[in-house]
Amino acid sequence: MSKKPLGWDGKTLNVILEESEKLFKETGYYYGITKLTLKEEDPFRFERNYASLRGALVSARETALHVAASPIVKEIGELCFALYTPEGDSIVVSTGILVHVHTMSEAVKFMIRQDYEDDPGINIGDIFLNNDPACGNVHTTDVQTLIPIFWNEELVGWAGGVTHQIDTGGITPGHDLVPAMQRFDDGVYYTCRKIGSNDRIWKDHLISAKRSVRTPMYWELDEKCRLAGDLMIRDAVLEFIKKEGIDYYKRFIREAIEEGRRVFLERIKERLIPGRYRAAAFMDMPQKNEAWQPRARLDKISNQPLEIIIKEDGKMSLSFEGASGPGPNCMNAEKGAMEGGQWVLLTQILIYADKVNDGAYFAVEKNYPLGSWCNPGDIYLSYQAPWGNLIPAYTGMMKCLSYGLFSRGYREEVVSGYSFTGDAIQGGGVYSDGPLIGQRWSLSTFEISGQGLGASAVRDGLNWGYAMWNPESDLGDVETWELFQGGVPYLSRRIKPNLSGHGKFRGGANYEGVALVAYSKEVDFFGAREGMVFHGAGGMHGGYPNATGYRLYAKNTNLEEIIRNREDYPLGDPDPSNGEFERLLRADITRKPYCSIYPITLENYDLIYYFMSGGPGYGDPLERKIEQIKQDLDDGFYTENIVNNVYGVVAKFNDKEREWIIDEKATENRRKEIKNERIEKSMTFEEFWEKERKKITENKLNDPVRLMYTESLNLSKMWSKFFKEFWKLPEDFQIEVK
Amino acid sequence: MEKYDKKTLERMIDGDLSWEELKPIISGRKDPNRFNMILEILQKRVPWKERIILPLHEHLYIVSKDGQRIVKCDCGHEFGDYQENWKTKCRVRVRDTIEEIGELYPKYMGSDPEWEELREYYCPGCFTLLDTEAVPPGYPTIFNFLPDIDAFYEKWLGKKAPDK
Numbered sequence: 001m002s003k004k005p006l007g008w009d010g011k012t013l014n015v016i017l018e019e020s021e022k023l024f025k026e027t028g029y030y031y032g033i034t035k036l037t038l039k040e041e042d043p044f045r046f047e048r049n050y051a052s053l054r055g056a057l058v059s060a061r062e063t064a065l066h067v068a069a070s071p072i073v074k075e076i077g078e079l080c081f082a083l084y085t086p087e088g089d090s091i092v093v094s095t096g097i098l099v100h101v102h103t104m105s106e107a108v109k110f111m112i113r114q115d116y117e118d119d120p121g122i123n124i125g126d127i128f129l130n131n132d133p134a135c136g137n138v139h140t141t142d143v144q145t146l147i148p149i150f151w152n153e154e155l156v157g158w159a160g161g162v163t164h165q166i167d168t169g170g171i172t173p174g175h176d177l178v179p180a181m182q183r184f185d186d187g188v189y190y191t192c193r194k195i196g197s198n199d200r201i202w203k204d205h206l207i208s209a210k211r212s213v214r215t216p217m218y219w220e221l222d223e224k225c226r227l228a229g230d231l232m233i234r235d236a237v238l239e240f241i242k243k244e245g246i247d248y249y250k251r252f253i254r255e256a257i258e259e260g261r262r263v264f265l266e267r268i269k270e271r272l273i274p275g276r277y278r279a280a281a282f283m284d285m286p287q288k289n290e291a292w293q294p295r296a297r298l299d300k301i302s303n304q305p306l307e308i309i310i311k312e313d314g315k316m317s318l319s320f321e322g323a324s325g326p327g328p329n330c331m332n333a334e335k336g337a338m339e340g341g342q343w344v345l346l347t348q349i350l351i352y353a354d355k356v357n358d359g360a361y362f363a364v365e366k367n368y369p370l371g372s373w374c375n376p377g378d379i380y381l382s383y384q385a386p387w388g389n390l391i392p393a394y395t396g397m398m399k400c401l402s403y404g405l406f407s408r409g410y411r412e413e414v415v416s417g418y419s420f421t422g423d424a425i426q427g428g429g430v431y432s433d434g435p436l437i438g439q440r441w442s443l444s445t446f447e448i449s450g451q452g453l454g455a456s457a458v459r460d461g462l463n464w465g466y467a468m469w470n471p472e473s474d475l476g477d478v479e480t481w482e483l484f485q486g487g488v489p490y491l492s493r494r495i496k497p498n499l500s501g502h503g504k505f506r507g508g509a510n511y512e513g514v515a516l517v518a519y520s521k522e523v524d525f526f527g528a529r530e531g532m533v534f535h536g537a538g539g540m541h542g543g544y545p546n547a548t549g550y551r552l553y554a555k556n557t558n559l560e561e562i563i564r565n566r567e568d569y570p571l572g573d574p575d576p577s578n579g580e581f582e583r584l585l586r587a588d589i590t591r592k593p594y595c596s597i598y599p600i601t602l603e604n605y606d607l608i609y610y611f612m613s614g615g616p617g618y619g620d621p622l623e624r625k626i627e628q629i630k631q632d633l634d635d636g637f638y639t640e641n642i643v644n645n646v647y648g649v650v651a652k653f654n655d656k657e658r659e660w661i662i663d664e665k666a667t668e669n670r671r672k673e674i675k676n677e678r679i680e681k682s683m684t685f686e687e688f689w690e691k692e693r694k695k696i697t698e699n700k701l702n703d704p705v706r707l708m709y710t711e712s713l714n715l716s717k718m719w720s721k722f723f724k725e726f727w728k729l730p731e732d733f734q735i736e737v738k
Numbered sequence: 739m740e741k742y743d744k745k746t747l748e749r750m751i752d753g754d755l756s757w758e759e760l761k762p763i764i765s766g767r768k769d770p771n772r773f774n775m776i777l778e779i780l781q782k783r784v785p786w787k788e789r790i791i792l793p794l795h796e797h798l799y800i801v802s803k804d805g806q807r808i809v810k811c812d813c814g815h816e817f818g819d820y821q822e823n824w825k826t827k828c829r830v831r832v833r834d835t836i837e838e839i840g841e842l843y844p845k846y847m848g849s850d851p852e853w854e855e856l857r858e859y860y861c862p863g864c865f866t867l868l869d870t871e872a873v874p875p876g877y878p879t880i881f882n883f884l885p886d887i888d889a890f891y892e893k894w895l896g897k898k899a900p901d902k
Contacts, residue, residue: 275885312889403883409776533854534872542867550846620867682829726878
């Protein structure tokens with residue numbers, strides 16, 4: 001290599017990355033920094049400087065999002081900016097989707113390890129693009145732009161921005177592509193590609209990119225949005241160096257990360273209890289009757305066991321040992337996705353203030369077993385929607401940390417879990433009428449940003465206001481969504497009963513909606529969410545999981561006639577066993593017990609039904625206060641039969657007063673009756689163990705469950721030992737897969 | 739330094755704080771003496787004399803009894819050594835039919851029992867529902883939390899555990 005090395009003190013980037021990793025390994029401190037000299041010498045200057053950089057990043061985000069046109073970015077704020085060291089460790093991040101605290105770190109490290117310094121070269125004004133999950137991303141629809149920051153020919157950092165795209169040109173329109181089963185279905189891949197120089201995006205790239213996606217205008221403006229933010233960050237860093245000097249800056253960025261690491265350890269010691277925490281979550285992939293591709297016609301359930309160890313020095317280790325295998329589906333996860341899911345939750349539960357950066361990353365040891373769904377080791381699988389696995393999987397982390405928070409006395413911080421950000425209805429079509437005739441529209445609603453949160457140990461869960469992947473979740477405005485998904489205008493939106501997980505404190509509630517296909521042709525529709533299993537790790541301390549999803553739609557309807565005659569049409573599905581669709585429509589109505597479906601074709605006047613998730617519950621439902629149940633009934637969160645069966649509350653609706661009246665005496669008796677049922681219908685643990693064991697030994701498991709166990713037993717000796725010891729099975733025990 | 743009086747914490751435990759009262763407690767810096775205060779409140783509430791070492795659950799406590807650390811329900815039922823999973827001493831109900839799951843969730847809104855069953859773990863003393871597990875049939879019982887009590891007291895709080 002003839003060029004001057006870009007790293008510090010005449011070293012190449014590869015050398016400084018290796019040095020950094022070696023120093024951490026040898027000393028346990030980031031970059032071997034044992035003493036926070038700058039902070040100790042002048043803490044005010046240190047904090048002021050950190051705040052000014054953070055302010056610059058937040059400002060970059062707030063300004064840049066106005067360059068974008070996509071409502072996902074502009075309305076919902078699905079973007080985030082970060083500043084990285086030359087080796088790719090995050091120093092400071094903006095607000096927004098904090099999923100990306102560490103993701104772009106991996107992209108920078110990938111470029112360094114691949115010797116981009118030599119070829120294709122890293123120069124002042126260069127622009128790099130990445131959306132490859134194998135190089136530090138969550139899924140292909142998160143698109144990242146990175147630019148190097150130079151000071152006197154030395155690389156002093158990277159500015160990175162990420163936005164969530166409406167479409168990246170995959171096998172179907174949308175952002176979480178259920179039919180994707182291999183890399184080639186995921187849409188356009190940019191693997192840390194140089195796409196510009198001299199601060200300008202190359203024309204040939206833009207032409208090619210816009211032809212590779214279904215929403216070219218959003219792509220172009222989102223790309224410019226990310227670059228605009230990155231350039232603002234670069235200006236702020238250069239200003240910082242001018243003011244404070246390069247030597248201060250170099251030391252400062254290292255100390256900020258080391259302090260981030262220490263803050264994380266201290267926060268753990270402040271809030272949790274050392275020990276071993278365990279949870280298990282699951283996700284269904286019912287594709288046997290859905291998939292187009294023969295190899296994808298397989299029903300799967302993924303095993304997501306989680307163990308967290310909090311050590312006496314405050315360090316955390318997190319392991320998915322026992323996770324089942326990847327599959328011919330879109331939900332496989334790479335390391336970047338697992339890191340993303342982890343950090344977006346840790347920044348909500350533990351490190352929501354102080355220094356949010358890669359310091360915390362260095363304080364956590366992880367185990368994503370090779371060959372499992374969370375580290376398949378095969379880049380040719382689909383990684384289009386790892387969220388399908390990691391969202392339920394990390395409910396376990398929230399639950400585990402909540403056990404610690406509870407024991408420590410911080411009950412207000414407990415959250416029993418959260419729900420899947422679905423129903424992620426997607427698809428698209430072409431306008432067949434109106435001013436936009438011939439143009440494509442895309443159904444990629446981010447209403448999914450408003451889910452029910454799990455209950456805490458002291459209150460009910462938040463209604464329609466939580467998304468695990470964005471701490472600033474916002475379900476947006478119907479009017480805005482209709483701007484770009486105009487082919488499916490809303491007919492209704494209202495509260496759906498019985499979504500909240502039961503408990504002393506119930507999970508958050510949510511709503512349902514009906515959309516009409518209109519003014520369109522070539523309409524594809526699909527959706528994704530759990531359905532055959534409850535979401536994630538369920539409720540906590542006796543609370544139940546929230547309701548599962550299901551699929552409902554109507555084709556060949558008589559809606560045109562209904563509208564013409566001004567008759568009633570369905571506004572929802574409050575009671576699936578006595579459906580409004582069936583009562584009010586003449587149509588081909590489809591109901592499926594699962595929610596993730598491959599695309600179907602719809603015509604004008606067809607109806608799409610969807611609903612968002614409730615949250616899991618906390619504590620024994622029989623301990624829920626009667627006045628709270630009355631409120632639940634009045635609000636339409638639960639129905640009479642469910643409060644009777646679960647909460648033991650007997651209520652009657654007063655037509656005159658338009659409110660529910662609780663019969664307290666009957667309620668007292670009903671609650672006693674439920675306690676008696678518990679005595680009668682329960683068994684000793686030994687009896688349970690015998691009965692349950694027979695389900696395994698007498699081959700009473702269905703195909704997807706058998707496949708799940710087989711994969712976990714084969715992939716992990718440790719989990720196999722644990723499973724066989726628990727059920728006292730011989731060492732050579734195998735579960736037969738048909 | 740934040741500090742909350744016992745009455746506020748008691749009302750919080752009972753779920754009686756309004757959102758306006760609770761929000762600053764969630765958003766604010768944590769009161770470092772919280773653990774001791776909660777311990778004191780809970781000790782007064784339980785109808786038995788054993789010393790609570792660690793609150794484990796809404797109804798379960800690790801207590802010191804005859805030189806042993808055991809899990810005890812507030813109803814008085816004892817689950818034995820805290821290092822063993824207390825769930826293995828529970829009464830268990832398994833909902834593994836559509837009808838039984840359908841008692842709690844409307845049609846289509848519960849799991850398919852062939853894919854996932856719903857287990858309910860009750861205290862054998864008071865039949866309070868202590869835990870639910872939504873797991874595929876044949877899944878081992880999950881051991882939620884095994885605290886390292888001595889490391890907590892000695893390394894993090896800088897004192898011996900109450901039973902030491």
